[in-house]
Amino acid sequence: MSRLxxxxxxxxxxRTLMVAHYRQVSDLEQVVLLNDDEASCQRLIGKKMVPIFEHQGVAIGESMDIAKLLDELGEGPKTLRPLQLAEATQPRLQPVQAHSWALTFPRVTQIGMKTFATESARDYFRHNKEAMLGLSFEQALAETEAHKAVIERVLAELPPLTLPSEQGHTLSWNDVMNFPPLQYLTMVKGLTFPPRLQQWLQEVAELGGVELYFDRAI
Incomplete structure (x- = not known):
């Protein structure tokens, strides 16, 4: 059995979980690590990084390398449609990443993730991410409305994304790349997503076997 x-x-x-589910990779065990579990990562690949894919006695890192390997191992009837540069969202989201982090980092430890099941895991994450932000989680939360305004403007300006339902209910490599940062933002209560973008999120989440966080947003 392989492990992810x-x-x-x-x-x-x-990204890797989406591909594994969509491509119906068999005999795959999903192992959720605590955020402060450095030992497991060091044992597997010599550094603290996830995801890690252990297959046939070999462990590899780097999400896209893993995603491509899972795609090859998949047995599902539906393939991933090719990447289309016109649908890339990263060039729009990257410049406002700090605003996204300020919205999501203080919230993600509070919505029931297994990764943060212990106080030490939550403290580990907080220490590292507050250093990245340059401000406390409390300050980031207090500035929520300002950060939301920036993100909502960018969401409204994203290029139109092809709905899976418009392509025979199939996913593309664009979906694999674009979905995770946008999924992350669904944990922010009251953040406005354009209707078509929200429909895209729902369709991709269903096909990729992953969840959205609207129901527990903070």
Whole structure:
């Protein structure tokens, strides 16, 4: 049996989980690590990084390498449609990443993720992410409305994304790349998504076997 080691909140891990589900990879065990579990990562690949895919006695990192391997191992009848550069969202989202982090980092430990099941895992994440943000989680939460305004403007300007239902209920590599950062934002209560983008999120989540966080948004 192969194993896929993940954090259940990690956007890079979500990519691999989507491909594994959609392509119907068999005999695959999903192992959710605690955020402060450095030992498991070090044992497997010599550094703290997820996802990690252990297959036939070999462990590899790097989410897209893993996703491509899972695609090859998949036995499902539906393939992934090719990447279309016109639908890339990263060039729009990257410049406002700090605003996205300020919205999501303080919230993700509070919505029931297995990765944060212990206080030490939550404290580990908080220490590292507050250093990245340059401000406390409390300050980031207090500035929610300002960060939301920036993100909502960018969401409204994203290029139109092809709905899976428009392509025979299939996923594309664009969907695999675009979904995780946008999924992350669904944990922000009251954040407005354009209707078509929200429909795209729902369709991709269903086909990819992953969840959205609207029902537990903070």
């Amino acid at each position: 080691y993940v954090y259940d909140h990690c956007p890079f891990c979500i």
